[in-house]
Amino acid sequence: MTTIKATIGVDFGTESARAVLVDVSNGRELASSVHRYESGVIDDHLPGDGTRLPLDWALQDPADYVSALGTTARAVMDEGGLDSSQVIGVGIDFTSCTMLPALDDGTPLCQQPEMRAEPHAWVKLWKHHAAQREADLINETARKQGNSWLRRYGGKTSSEWFFAKSLQILDEAPEIYRRADRLIEAADWSVWQLTGVETRNSCTAGYKALWSKKSGFPDQEFFGDLAPGFAGVVDEKMSRQISPLGGRAGEVTTGAATWTGLQPGTPVAVANVDAHVSVPAVKVVAPGSLVAVMGTSTCHMALGSTEREISGFCGVVEDGIIPGFFGYEAGQAAVGDMFAWFTALLTNPALAGGATVTDPMSVHRVLENEASRLRPGESGLVALDWWNGNRSVLVDADLTGLLLGATLATNPADIYRALLESTAFGTRVIVEALEQAGIPVNEVVACGGLPFQNRLLMQLTADITRRPVRVASSRQAPALGSAMFAAVAAGPDGGGYESIVEASERMTRPSLEEFLPDEADAGVYDHLFEVYRELHDSLAVNDSPMRRLRSLQQRADNGATR
């Protein structure tokens, strides 16, 4: 019997990090460990001194990442009963764009005592939404100059992305910007802590920092037009050397070995993004599948052999997901969040006689159970799933949700099903956009938390997209994907694999379940989708009732005296 060889994959989420220890030979999960960040999401006041944060801010403490890495790495080796010598590689993935300012040696600015009370010195979490002004400026400037790179992002960049956040630092805290030797993704910064080497992964660079393999970053003139002093952001604060996915960033240093329990010299993979790293973990390494990471929101990814600009897509990045292919990304902004909004509406303790629902999942189960007994069309309802705007293909945060067809006979399960259906209709819009661009979608592969909680949503997605929906076997797809990239970083000589394709082939297991479209139901849903699509298209135009309502709301907000 041979000794087990394993890799560790660590997935850094919004509230916590999760590590898995995986058998390299077959992908079996030997152990897992979760570590909640001590400071969590910092959106009210800074730790320690209590500096209040404005609305829309969301920060994190980089010390939490180091602590999560050390704690979980030790925990999985302990639980798995493996010696650190059996761990042949480490890989990590992260939320993105989550970025921070640091000194030349990697020290975060927020760890300098004189800067701890300065919000801009901390990590800006992906959902920090206070850089909208900067994003608007970036979009406007790029549009005016006719910059072709804008089309790779469906014509619009987001306030969540790297340069909007960086520019906000320069705008609002020029001294912090000046003191920052480096501006870097938290993913790459964490790898730097392990290896002592600064790298920049091609996935975040491509999807969040406007970089492409062919043409690099936007030019200095563009950045200079955004703000005086911003022209040199790439050369002064970043790097033009971008590391491809599947590569090795470096090895665990002696110092990092002491706080992680890993062997010095253990290979560390180039960092990755949580959604994108899930793709090989669900055995998708070639065109033909749409991977949907479904949680509070959904991220959709597909691979193509050619570069197409698809209006309203989040981005297309060469080698951005699987080397050798163009990675396409789209999204739906409110999925689990929208269902949770509805169950919270139904169980408001202030209204329901003061009763508090201790298990929100029980409400979902009751509703899913009742909703699954309805036939397509029976509720008479259709919804537009825009409770948090529309990410793809309209890219508009100002669009809002709609429920049409309510009567006195409408019950909670009717509405719940309509919300699930609207999610699947939104997915069909994305599938159709891909296919029209020549990117094939023969199946949907679902991972993330939702597919395990809501079978009805899976069946509806199959019926409405008319594609089989395969539910990935691992509930920890991102961490498993990172463990696969760790095996590729180790390479064949180190007990791992030559490529992510090979690692995916060997380390994934059969799907948990497959949902096939029901032909009769799909026929009814074709008609309902036409209704959805007409509402989708007609309400998104300028000056539609939806848009006028939104601008009246904004006017009411501006007039607020409270």
Place this chain on the structure above:
Amino acid sequence: MTTIKATIGVDFGTESARAVLVDVSNGRELASSVHRYESGVIDDHLPGDGTRLPLDWALQDPADYVSALGTTARAVMDEGGLDSSQVIGVGIDFTSCTMLPALDDGTPLCQQPEMRAEPHAWVKLWKHHAAQREADLINETARKQGNSWLRRYGGKTSSEWFFAKSLQILDEAPEIYRRADRLIEAADWSVWQLTGVETRNSCTAGYKALWSKKSGFPDQEFFGDLAPGFAGVVDEKMSRQISPLGGRAGEVTTGAATWTGLQPGTPVAVANVDAHVSVPAVKVVAPGSLVAVMGTSTCHMALGSTEREISGFCGVVEDGIIPGFFGYEAGQAAVGDMFAWFTALLTNPALAGGATVTDPMSVHRVLENEASRLRPGESGLVALDWWNGNRSVLVDADLTGLLLGATLATNPADIYRALLESTAFGTRVIVEALEQAGIPVNEVVACGGLPFQNRLLMQLTADITRRPVRVASSRQAPALGSAMFAAVAAGPDGGGYESIVEASERMTRPSLEEFLPDEADAGVYDHLFEVYRELHDSLAVNDSPMRRLRSLQQRADNGATR
């Protein structure tokens, strides 16, 4: 000190009858009494033998009316401490069209032992909806023949009306139809029980039985085209002699005196309809006001000096409300019902940890309180109030409710306010239709149950219609109105009044409260109304998304195998 002279008004509702004893000199309510019908609404099975009723049926037992009349008349005299000699008149009003088949002497067919198991022998309550096929035939036939009377009803008659219900008897139970010497409104039948004289009031004849003062009923050929044997319905089963409102139907018989405790010879007013009789009770006896009787649904009435055909109105009847004027009627099909639907949705005991809300009004109070803190437009929501179709001005039961503008931040109070606003927008559509036809609306006068329960709804109605909203002082407007007509039946010689105008002048009291439009809020609501109006018009057209959804729902229902 003079002895008090009083009249009794009895309002026959859906579940119960309510009598008031009123001081004729000043309208003061001396006593009131409510009597619940023993058999209530019969919609599941017949009393006694248990014959099951099909869907959409709603019957009543005429014995309940007699029993309610006797019990409440005695009770109010007792409670008021008045002798029957002080009661100078009696008036009644009723739901309508609520009708029954009877023998020549007034005996209801359902009281014949051999017909008790026959559903068609019982009273068909206003909300008996099983005569839709007959209503469709009436509409289609009238349209084909270009009958001008159809325009008085906004182009469409309802399954709730007199001839649809009568024709259903002939279609489904020809033997009952043959045995029925009389087909009569329950209102007129009840007056018959008191007076021994069969009369037919002009209000129900005009609004529910296609009669008009100028041209009478539709002609025999029309009825003959509906079904063989139906040509003579008016002459064989009804009467062409229609009694004007404000007249005296007769006097209490010796027999009726024994079961009511009234004096034989007491004048009895011509019967009336609950909504219409409320108009003089809220001091509206001339053009200029819109009276809104607001409860589960809302009935709107206005007076005009001229006859106009207004598309989508329920009817215009000369002398139908106040003698000397054309009475216009419109309606909103779901008002209190829609708000109750929403609170029930929010407090579903199966979802809210099993908690049952013992006082639904407390939920309304919490929501109204929170909703009243919102500014116009602030919620970002707009609704179409079509939870039970649209009665005016679209007259379409197939239209459905809509909620637009929902986001993850939308809370119950936002939606509650949007539903209240949609009700007021619907009222504005009716106000505008009247004014376009030259019927002035300078104020809204609200009565019924809702105005006393929901002040926010009153304020929103004022802001949105840009008219003052006056809340009537009496919570029992229909019964008070009937007591006024009783005083007119008594006449000046009997201690009453010459006309309903005089009775209304003397017997109403100042409004409880007046809500004035807030100019700033009204300005915002003008914009929101434009949004409402655009959705209203665009979703009501043929083949709109709303209609396609509805027909898909009907197809799903037809395909049901459960």
